[in-house]
Amino acid sequence: MGGLQKKKYESGSATNYISRNKARKKLSLSLADFRRLCILKGIYPHEPKHKKKVNKGSTAPRTFYLLKDIRFLLHEPIVGKFREYKIFVRKLRKAYGKAEWSGVQRMKENKPAYKLDHIIKERYPTFIDAVRDVDDALSMCFLFSTFARTGKCHVQTIQLCRRLGVEWMNYIITSRSLRKVFLSIKGIYYQAEVLGQTITWIIPYQFAHDHPTDVDYRVMATFTELYTTLLGFVNFRLYQTLNLVYPPKLDGQGEFSLKSECEEDYALESESYSEKLAALSASLARTVPSVEDEEAELDHFPAEGVKKKKKNLEQNKQKKLFEGLKFFLNREVPRESLAFVIRCFGGEVSWDKSLCIGSTYDETDETITHHIVDRPTIDKQYINRYYIQPQWVYDCVNGKILLPVEEYFLGVTLPPHLSPFVEESEGDYVPPEKLKLLALQKGEKPPEEDEEEEEEEEDDEDDEEEDDQSEDEDEAEDEASLAEMEEKRAQGKSLSVKVTPGKVKPENRMRTEQEEKAEEKRLAIMMMKKREKYLYDKIMFGKKRHVREANKLAAKRKAHDDANKPDKKKKKKKC
Amino acid sequence: MAAVRRHKRVAAAQPGFLPIKSSLDGNSSVIKRRKRVNKNKKKSWNRFSDIQDVEEFLDDVRLQERATGGLIAEKTDDTLFFVDTGETEEKDTQARKCKHSKPLRIDLILQPDSHIQAPKNVLAFQQPNAKKQRRISERAAKLAAMGVLPRREKLLQLRSAAAASGLSVKEHPVANNNPDRAFYDLWSAGKTADPYYLEQTKKKLVKRPDRLNEKPSVLPAVEVIAPGGSYNPDFFSHQDLLREAHEVELKKQKAEEKLARQLAVNEDKATEESTFKEQVEGLIEEEEIEPQEPEGDTEDTVMGPTATQEKKTEKQRKKEKAQRIKVKKSLYNIINKNTKVGEVVTCCSLIGIESVLFFRRFQTPDLDVQLSDELASSLRSLKPEGSILKDRFKSLQKRNIIEPRERARFNRKYKLKYSEKRAFREIE
Numbered sequence A: 001m002g003g004l005q006k007k008k009y010e011s012g013s014a015t016n017y018i019s020r021n022k023a024r025k026k027l028s029l030s031l032a033d034f035r036r037l038c039i040l041k042g043i044y045p046h047e048p049k050h051k052k053k054v055n056k057g058s059t060a061p062r063t064f065y066l067l068k069d070i071r072f073l074l075h076e077p078i079v080g081k082f083r084e085y086k087i088f089v090r091k092l093r094k095a096y097g098k099a100e101w102s103g104v105q106r107m108k109e110n111k112p113a114y115k116l117d118h119i120i121k122e123r124y125p126t127f128i129d130a131v132r133d134v135d136d137a138l139s140m141c142f143l144f145s146t147f148a149r150t151g152k153c154h155v156q157t158i159q160l161c162r163r164l165g166v167e168w169m170n171y172i173i174t175s176r177s178l179r180k181v182f183l184s185i186k187g188i189y190y191q192a193e194v195l196g197q198t199i200t201w202i203i204p205y206q207f208a209h210d211h212p213t214d215v216d217y218r219v220m221a222t223f224t225e226l227y228t229t230l231l232g233f234v235n236f237r238l239y240q241t242l243n244l245v246y247p248p249k250l251d252g253q254g255e256f257s258l259k260s261e262c263e264e265d266y267a268l269e270s271e272s273y274s275e276k277l278a279a280l281s282a283s284l285a286r287t288v289p290s291v292e293d294e295e296a297e298l299d300h301f302p303a304e305g306v307k308k309k310k311k312n313l314e315q316n317k318q319k320k321l322f323e324g325l326k327f328f329l330n331r332e333v334p335r336e337s338l339a340f341v342i343r344c345f346g347g348e349v350s351w352d353k354s355l356c357i358g359s360t361y362d363e364t365d366e367t368i369t370h371h372i373v374d375r376p377t378i379d380k381q382y383i384n385r386y387y388i389q390p391q392w393v394y395d396c397v398n399g400k401i402l403l404p405v406e407e408y409f410l411g412v413t414l415p416p417h418l419s420p421f422v423e424e425s426e427g428d429y430v431p432p433e434k435l436k437l438l439a440l441q442k443g444e445k446p447p448e449e450d451e452e453e454e455e456e457e458e459d460d461e462d463d464e465e466e467d468d469q470s471e472d473e474d475e476a477e478d479e480a481s482l483a484e485m486e487e488k489r490a491q492g493k494s495l496s497v498k499v500t501p502g503k504v505k506p507e508n509r510m511r512t513e514q515e516e517k518a519e520e521k522r523l524a525i526m527m528m529k530k531r532e533k534y535l536y537d538k539i540m541f542g543k544k545r546h547v548r549e550a551n552k553l554a555a556k557r558k559a560h561d562d563a564n565k566p567d568k569k570k571k572k573k574k575c
Numbered sequence B: 001m002a003a004v005r006r007h008k009r010v011a012a013a014q015p016g017f018l019p020i021k022s023s024l025d026g027n028s029s030v031i032k033r034r035k036r037v038n039k040n041k042k043k044s045w046n047r048f049s050d051i052q053d054v055e056e057f058l059d060d061v062r063l064q065e066r067a068t069g070g071l072i073a074e075k076t077d078d079t080l081f082f083v084d085t086g087e088t089e090e091k092d093t094q095a096r097k098c099k100h101s102k103p104l105r106i107d108l109i110l111q112p113d114s115h116i117q118a119p120k121n122v123l124a125f126q127q128p129n130a131k132k133q134r135r136i137s138e139r140a141a142k143l144a145a146m147g148v149l150p151r152r153e154k155l156l157q158l159r160s161a162a163a164a165s166g167l168s169v170k171e172h173p174v175a176n177n178n179p180d181r182a183f184y185d186l187w188s189a190g191k192t193a194d195p196y197y198l199e200q201t202k203k204k205l206v207k208r209p210d211r212l213n214e215k216p217s218v219l220p221a222v223e224v225i226a227p228g229g230s231y232n233p234d235f236f237s238h239q240d241l242l243r244e245a246h247e248v249e250l251k252k253q254k255a256e257e258k259l260a261r262q263l264a265v266n267e268d269k270a271t272e273e274s275t276f277k278e279q280v281e282g283l284i285e286e287e288e289i290e291p292q293e294p295e296g297d298t299e300d301t302v303m304g305p306t307a308t309q310e311k312k313t314e315k316q317r318k319k320e321k322a323q324r325i326k327v328k329k330s331l332y333n334i335i336n337k338n339t340k341v342g343e344v345v346t347c348c349s350l351i352g353i354e355s356v357l358f359f360r361r362f363q364t365p366d367l368d369v370q371l372s373d374e375l376a377s378s379l380r381s382l383k384p385e386g387s388i389l390k391d392r393f394k395s396l397q398k399r400n401i402i403e404p405r406e407r408a409r410f411n412r413k414y415k416l417k418y419s420e421k422r423a424f425r426e427i428e
Helices: A020-027 A031-041 A067-073 A077-098 A101-109 A117-123 A127-132 A134-145 A155-175 A217-241 A252-259 A269-278 A293-297 A306-319 A335-344 A391-399 A432-442 A446-458 A460-491 A509-527 A530-574 B002-011 B042-048 B052-067 B093-099 B105-110 B130-146 B151-165 B195-200 B235-263 B272-286 B292-338 B342-351 B388-398 B422-427
Strands: A017-019 A064-066 A178-183 A187-194 A197-204 A326-329 A348-351 A370-372 A386-388
Touching: A017 A020, A017 A067, A020 A031, A020 A064, A020 A067, A031 A067, A031 A077, A031 A117, A031 A217, A064 A067, A077 A101, A101 B151, A117 A217, A127 A134, A127 A197, A127 A217, A134 A155, A134 A197, A134 A217, A134 B388, A155 A187, A155 A217, A155 A269, A155 A335, A178 A335, A178 A391, A197 B388, A217 B388, A326 A335, A335 A348, A335 A391, A370 A391, A391 A432, A530 B235
Parallel strands: A326 A348, A326 A370, A370 A386
Antiparallel strands: A017 A064, A178 A187, A187 A197
């Protein structure tokens, strides 16, 4: 009788979940090892819908894992490696305690280690899956490479992260896949397009950071372990797609020009090669001596639509943005970031010899076209080069065209650095700088607009007067012409307007279609019931709110500009 | 020292001194018979034999060796004397000066020429474990003679032999974070063994359930900051960001105020005493007899309030307890509402599951914002805001990849007692 009754918590959701401690004991691992295993394998805790049922009636806060996930973990080979390592540590401690130094040495040489290759293969079965998940890995690797090598986390990890980051940057430079850059207060955001996937990552600034205390370093170190392995394999495969040698080697010509300098000044011999790679100033060697890139790009696919072709052309144009331009970086600008961005778009870049290894030409080179400086003034000024602030490079990249250099001269107040990651939808507020940029991109008479604006800024009142006068003139003209026509009519004279044979206006099909659609829409709205109309009005009101707000902001901006006009005028007069 | 002692005794026997036991009578003819001493015994050697002359001679020899560079009697005539011929040599001095500059005479004179070497510093030559080291080296030599090699040599020989014959040595697994580790093509459709073979030999890995391949969150891995977070932002986007941060701060402040309000003990409530005082205020001035009554009254009133106070304190205690429970419950609610992350909620609603709750609710990270006066005028003067490490950590928590947990703290139940040791206490 008692055996046939169903007991509580023996089936259903209570048996599908397992608490963290129970899971740990099932795997017979320590808590740190269990956490590491879950991170490496990608097992996440699940929140049950009815916590009380799963918790067998208690409301104690517990984290739950799916039992099937933990059963899956039992088959993992690296669980055995974790246990081996625990035993290794115990034996080593005993040997130390007994002062058996030969034993200690022997054991240290046979330290158990595990590999994560099969886990990566299991979690990312295809290469594209891995590429999709690589932006998290990139951010972590770049972050770790900026850590100080004090020994808090393994120095080897930091070195590996640095090497992988440099390899990735070299790949992006060679494939010219960088699309957007954004300088924020946190760090620099980059976006690139690799094999059809959009990858965004963030690099911190090269300044000293004080490390926050509430971050669990062991967890981050485990993530980095996983991500470095992933990134390494992804790098290998990416280099293969471009027929580049992996591990990366510098191109022969580049090597010669770099070896001419005294290498010992910069780094130890063992590190000088990796430092030269990290300088990002030389191109990489290829396995197959390839033909020029342009030939490959001229492959036309007849099935492509017009839009795609246009997009491709635009992209190709963007890839050669800085081609032919020679840049020189002054000491105080962020060298690595600028070198990366400039070389990604085909430009040549160099810096002072004493700054870093790998500078290809000197400051005194005559063919330099742009000199990037971040100081208010500079002593020596060469004639045939522009002295600009670093924001010009980034804004050009985001705007996909070479912007006019005048706004970025030394000492000039820079225009705001807009975020390229913001996609403004229809009714949103668009800052005037962005409007200007769009105009420049389309090529709609940008210099004239500028000139007009300058003229306006020069004389306030005169301008207004002129405007008023011009308006009056226009009006007067219209009125005059009308008056003339009336007079003529009154006088009975024949008007100059004659009857001429009609001209066939070419029907704009698109326009007629649109008009028809608009008419249909209007009819449909008229035919709606009252209730439906009420709903419809509500929805449209909500939609138009956006547009109204945008207009409000635009008005505010105008008021702000008008208020600042006298200030600008004063500044200009002072200058 | 024995000689010195002897000296004292024998000094009296030297010519010129008064004899030791000279009788002042004048009986010098009677010389007392000296006690005969047996010089064959060691005891009497030092006392009764006179070696003063030998000592003197030896002292002199030592002096000569120390000071003048050897016995003077053994020196040649050249070193001691020179013949003064009255001529001066001035030829070929200039030619010699250029090539062989003779050392100065004063330097030669000042060179140390004593035959006694300077004493050596014993400590410099001492090795604390010289014996042990000697023993180790002897043992190693003995073993090498027998043919037993130390471990390192053995391994080296094995490796060189393997390299010479072309066999590969068993490779130790390279550590994961080795900076020189090699990578290979993981996704290549390389030759894989027969799946049945792999299964039977237990080399096939268990298939990963598809449920685990779904991402735990739809949020993107790297979220780009709002356009107001640019280092040189546009005016309005910066204002938007500031407004958001301002609203967050307002919310926090409101929550704090609410808490304070609920926890405040209202001391302004009217007690019986204060009401009585208010009532009696005007009256005391008019009637002067009353101060006496209030004395009696005060006694009574003293009794009164104490009696009612006790009753009240029980009631008050119950009330306070009920209030505390209410506050606890509302606190829990407040924490819930505060940390409701809009993004987590929207993401959960997108997936269609209940909002994911953990014990330690996810604490939204503070917005990284620079105030208008902190904005940098140039890239050089930019001061970065926020830490990317923290940002990545919070992002992982937000995407439900790790759970938001706090570090376990060690709290003591009883406070530690410190006391000075007796010795240090006496120092003052």
